[in-house]
Amino acid sequence: MVEDAQVLPVTPKAQQRGPRPASRLRLIFAKLARTxxxxxxxxxxxxxxxxxxFGLAFYNFNAVSQDVMSMNTGPTGKHxxxxxxxxxxxxAQTVVxxxxxxxxxxxxGPVSALLAGFIGALAGYLGGxxxxxxxxxxxLLLVxxxxxxxxxxxxxIKGGSWVIVMVYLAIFSWMILARVIRAQTSSLRDRDFVKAARFMGVKTSTIIRRHIIPNVSSLLIIDATLGVGAAILTETTLSYFGFGVQPPDVSLGTLLSSGTGAATTRPxxxxxxxAILVITVLATSLAGDALRDAVDPTSGANRD
Structure with missing residues (x-):
């Protein structure tokens, strides 16, 4: 008499392989969630x-309103x-x-990061x-x-649009990151997947877009985030000294410039x-700093 064979439970393939490793993007989000x-x-x-x-949606005044009955008055329920x-x-002027x-x-911030990524990747990939x-x-631009x-x-440019200031800031904000991207691209150029794409006749622009930029995207995201606060602070400084946004346009820099002389008498x-400038720059710095630590744990692993 033949003994009944022992039937072993069938394990699904997914269980046989074990749990799927978390992707790098999920690890970054998990790190940010704990920061x-x-x-x-x-x-x-x-x-x-x-x-x-939406700060002026339900407010009774705008940036060009003039209340001649309430000149040089401090904060009130009306103003x-x-x-x-x-x-x-x-x-109203502060909101605008x-x-x-x-x-x-x-x-x-993002435009300067994109310029740095493209130019730095192009230099590192082409070489020679x-x-x-x-x-x-x-x-040359750095010096x-x-x-x-x-x-x-x-x-x-005096009397021109504030767009000129924005273009100027973008032109002079990408060089340092471009050198970093160039160094990263020089090491990626000799990787197997880049060599394979080059040997298959893939165009240089396609290789940079599909293989180089995604591998340095974390640096670009960090720089774009931190660049927002840096651009706001730079624009405010230029406008404060009269070289940025020009009246009748209003920015935080023009408000600070016009209010400096009365800082003690009409604070x-x-x-x-x-205060709004400090809070804005500090918020972007905190978010960018946390993002940098999540992408590169060695930059500040034990801060939190």
Whole structure:
């Protein structure tokens, strides 16, 4: 009599292989979810952006309103941040100025990161003469005094649109990251997947777009995030000294410039725009710093 054979349970293939390893993107999100700095910075920045967009939706004054019956008054229920010497509402001007500064920051940061990624990847991938020419151009822009160039060009751009300031900031904000991307690309150029694509006749632009840029995307994302705060601060500094946004346009820098002289006698003219600037730059710095630590754990693994 033949004994019944023992029937073993069939294990699904997914269980036989074990749990799938988490992707790098999931690991980054998991790290960010455990980082208080990321949530504080991101939520604060989100509130600031929403306030800049909708802060005047139910307010009775705008940036050009003049209340001649309430000139040089402090914060009240009617004028939340007070008024200036001609009755202009500081709250409305701050919201509009913040809107302009955020727009410049959110454009300059990503655009400069994209320029750095493309030019740096092109130099590192091509190598040879092209690499030397591009690096020479990058070094030339690095040694040029950007502020002095702006001062010399100021008579030509005075009275022009604030878009000129935005373009200027983007042109002089990408060089350092481009050198980093170039070094990363030089090491990626000799990897097997890049060699295989080159031997298959794939175009240079396609290789850079499909194989190089995705491998340095973490650096570009970090630089774009941190570049938003840096661009806002740079634009504010230029506008403060009269080389940035020009009246009748309003930015945080123009508000700080006009309120500096009255910082002790009428502090509301200076304190509110300055506080908004500090909070905005600090929020972007916290979010960018947390993102950098999540992408590169060796940059600050034990901070939180």
């Amino acid at each position: 208080p700095r990321f949530w504080v910075g991101t939520l604060t920045l989100l509130v600031i952006v929403l306030w800049a967009l 939340w941040f007070g008024t200036d010497e001609i009755g202009g509402d500081i709250y 100025g913040l809107r302009k500064s955020l727009l410049i920051g959110f454009v300059v 003469v092209w690499d030397r020419v591009i690096v020479w151009f990058i070094d 040029l005094p950007a502020l002095y160039i702006l001062i010399m060009l100021y008579p030509l 509301w003219l200076f304190v509110f725009p300055a």
